[in-house]
Every structure is written in C-alpha cells, then in structure tokens.
Amino acid sequence: MSNEGVDTGKRRFLTLATAGVGAVGAAFVAVPFIGSWNPSAKAKAAGAPVEVDLSKLEVGQMVKVEYRGKPVFVVKRSDSVVESLKNTKIDLKDPKSENPDQQPEYVDGEIRSIRPDIMVLVAICTHLGCVPQHKKVTEVDWGGGFFCPCHGSQFDLAGRVFSGVPASKNLEVPPYSYLSDDRIIIGVGQEVA
Numbered sequence: 001m002s003n004e005g006v007d008t009g010k011r012r013f014l015t016l017a018t019a020g021v022g023a024v025g026a027a028f029v030a031v032p033f034i035g036s037w038n039p040s041a042k043a044k045a046a047g048a049p050v051e052v053d054l055s056k057l058e059v060g061q062m063v064k065v066e067y068r069g070k071p072v073f074v075v076k077r078s079d080s081v082v083e084s085l086k087n088t089k090i091d092l093k094d095p096k097s098e099n100p101d102q103q104p105e106y107v108d109g110e111i112r113s114i115r116p117d118i119m120v121l122v123a124i125c126t127h128l129g130c131v132p133q134h135k136k137v138t139e140v141d142w143g144g145g146f147f148c149p150c151h152g153s154q155f156d157l158a159g160r161v162f163s164g165v166p167a168s169k170n171l172e173v174p175p176y177s178y179l180s181d182d183r184i185i186i187g188v189g190q191e192v193a
Contacts, residue, residue, distance in 0.1 A: 048187070049067075049185050049186060049187030049188050050065050050066070050067045050072070050185070051179065051183060051185050051186075052065055052074050052183065052184050052185075053182060053183055054074070054076070054118060054181075054182045054183065054184065055182040055183075057074070057076045058076065059076050059077070059078045059117075060078065060137070061075070061076055062074065062075045062076075062134045063075075064123070065186065067122075067174060067187055068187070070122050070123070071122070071123040071124070071131055072120065072121065072122055072123060072174060072186055073119070073120070073121045073123045073134060073146070074118065074119070074120050074184070075118070075119040075121075075134065075157065076117055076118060076119075077116070077117050077118070077119055078117075078137075079116075079117075081137060081144070081157050082111055082116040082117065084143060085110060085111050085157060085158045086110055086111065088156065090142070090143065090156065091162065091163040092156070092160045092161065092162060092163060093160075093161045093162070093163050093168070093169075093170075094160060094169065094170050095110070095160060096109045096110060097109040097110070097112055097158075097160060097170055099169060099170065101172075102169055102170045102172050102173065103170075103172070104173065104189055104190070104191075105191075106189070106190045106191060107173055110158065111158050112159055112160070112170070112173055113158070113173070114176070114177075114190060115178070118184070119157060119158065119159070120173060120174060120176050120184065120186060121146075121171045121172065121173060121174075122171060122172040122173070123146070123171070124171070124172070125148040125150070125151075125153050125167055126153075126161065126167045126168055126169040126170070126171065126172075127148065127151055127153050127165075127166040127167040127168070128150065128151065130148050130149075130150040131148075132146035132147055132148040132149075132153070132171075133147050133148075133149060134146060142154065142162075143156060143157070144156075145157045145158075145159075146159065146171065148167065151165075151166045151167075152165060152166065153165040153166050153167035155167070158170075159172075159173065174187065175187060175188065175189035175190075176188070176189070176190075177189060
C-alpha cells in the first residue's frame with residue numbers, strides 16, 4: 001500500500017477539527033455538571049445573613065425581611081414606647097424575658113433589643129406558627145405590638161406575650177448586630193461581629 005494519493009494536510013485538518021468539536025462538546029457537558037455542585041441561590045439565601053438599612057425607618061414603622069425562610073420584623077420604637085415597656089403594668093407571661101432560648105444574651109431582657117429604639121423579632125407566633133400583625137400604638141387600646149389573628153395571641157412592642165392568650169412564649173429575637181448606626185445584620189450575633 002502506498003500513501004501517494006493521500007492528502008495529509010486534509011487528514012490533519014479533519015483530525016484537528018474533530019478533536020476541537022469534541023473538546024467544545026465536552027465543555028458544554030462539563031459546565032452545567034460542575035455548576036450543579038454549587039448550592040442554588042435559594043439554598044444560599046436560606047442561611048445567609050441579611051443586612052437591613054435603618055436610615056429611612058421612621059418612628060412607629062416596621063420593615064419585614066426574610067431570614068432563614070422566616071419573616072423577621074424590624075420596628076423603630078419611640079422613646080415613650082421604650083419607657084412604657086420598662087414601666088409596664090400589663091400582665092405578661094415572661095416580663096423579664098428569662099427564657100434564654102428566646103433571645104441572645106447581649107439583648108436587654110425588658111426591652112429585648114441591643115439599642116432601645118430598634119426591635120428585631122422573628123415574626124412567628126409561639127402558639128401555632130402564624131405570622132402576627134404589627135399594630136401601632138394608635139391602632140389598639142393595649143399599647144401596640146403584635147396581634148396573631150388566628151387565635152388572638154398578643155405581644156407587646158418588645159415581643160413579650162400577654163397572659164391569658166394561647167401563645168406560651170415571647171417572640172424570638174434572632175442573632176443580630178450593628179454594622180453602623182443605620183445598618184444591622186441579622187444572622188450575625190454581636191459577640192461575633
């Protein structure tokens with residue numbers, strides 16, 4: 001057999017072209033496969049800390065964010081509300097917030113926050129897991145706070161549960177810390193930041 005009639009240039013081109021197309025095809029298969037090893041955006045967000053800008057939050061207003069799939073309320077309280085929380089005459093189940101599972105150590109037990117004017121609460125009723133509604137001081141005759149419409153549980157503006165309602169515990173305070181005077185990060189405790 002003789003190689004006289006064989007065009008080696010053409011053969012080399014076809015070999016290289018086939019190898020190139022195979023490499024591109026392998027890359028198209030590999031990229032989604034390797035990308036599938038990374039967690040989804042939803043999975044990343046499920047446990048990721050959440051930053052909240054407080055600069056536009058007015059006294060009495062509430063911002064709702066999501067942290068680990070749970071609603072979290074951030075409320076700006078007035079000085080008079082904070083004073084009323086300290087001097088409350090309302091019958092509360094746990095007025096000093098003595099249950100250590102309901103808030104981090106670094107929050108004040110009565111006002112249940114790091115800074116008196118900003119309240120951060122996991123907005124899940126401790127009775128059956130409903131999301132309570134924020135009630136401003138001017139909207140209700142019991143001083144404002146949170147009301148669960150499903151079964152009537154009431155919480156004050158520190159998230160402390162009233163006596164005589166179905167909920168058994170105060171609303172939870174998640175771990176959080178201040179990045180600046182106008183920014184908090186929910187999910188990173190003060191002792192870590």
